Amino acid sequence: MSTQGLENLQAIVAITGDLITAIAVVVGGLWAYFKLVKNRTYRPRVDVAIAGAWVDAGGARRLHVTTSLRNIGASMVELIQESTGLGVDGMQAGAGRHVEWVPGPVVSIFESHAWIEPGETVTDDLIAPVVFVELPVRIEVRLIWRWAGGRRNIQVVARKIIWPHDVELGRTSAQV
The missing domain is CATH 1.20.5 (Single alpha-helices involved in coiled-coils or other helix-helix interfaces)
Structure with missing residues (x-):
């Protein structure tokens, strides 16, 4: 060649x-x-923040819970209220190495927010109906929303444990 x-x-x-x-x-x-x-x-994405502390309301201990939800995605989040809620579970007394939780009441949250725009943050404050005041409680937030891009709904669960000594300082029963 x-x-x-x-x-x-x-x-x-x-x-x-x-x-x-x-x-x-x-x-x-x-x-x-x-x-x-x-x-x-x-794809819908959210950032969930939970805060909770005990307050003294007229001589009774009440659990003040603040839940914040921020839409960090680029699409609108449409909440399904029937399945969205906040549960308060009490720790079973005498639990061994593995803690067992006693299911407590479940309350609706974000009822005034049918949807959340991209970049928007919504907050819900409530006094939770708690029957467990001597032991730690577990707050569980369950959020369900529709996703137009998929066949199934999307579920997000966030949890936080509140200890009996977690108290809001400076809050009196007149402010509750």
């Missing part, structure tokens, strides 16, 4: 390799865009 034929073959191989590399970069970029940007940006 002549030198010119060898140079032409090398040029064809180099052009083919560059073309395959360019196609792979474009295909990889499109795949990354749809997997990371489209799926994750428009």
Whole structure:
């Protein structure tokens, strides 16, 4: 084979390799865009924060719970009120190594918020109906919302344990 034929073959191989590399970069970029940007940006995502403390209300201990929900996604979150709620469970007395929780009352939360816009934060304050005041209680927030991009609803559960000595300072029964 002549030198010119060898140079032409090398040029064809180099052009083919560059073309395959360019196609792979474009295909990889499109795949990354749809997997990371489209799926994750428009899938509903929320950040849940729970705070709770005991308050003295007229000589009785009451549990003040604040639940905040922030929509960190790019799509609107439509809450399903029938399944969304806040449960307060009491720790079983005399529990051994593994704590067992006694189911307590469940109350509705975020009733005045049918949907949450992207970037919006909503907060719900309530005095929880608690029958367990001597032992720690577990607050469990369960949120259900519709996702237009999927067939099933999305569920988020957040929990926090409130100890008997967690008290709101400076709050009196007149402020409850």
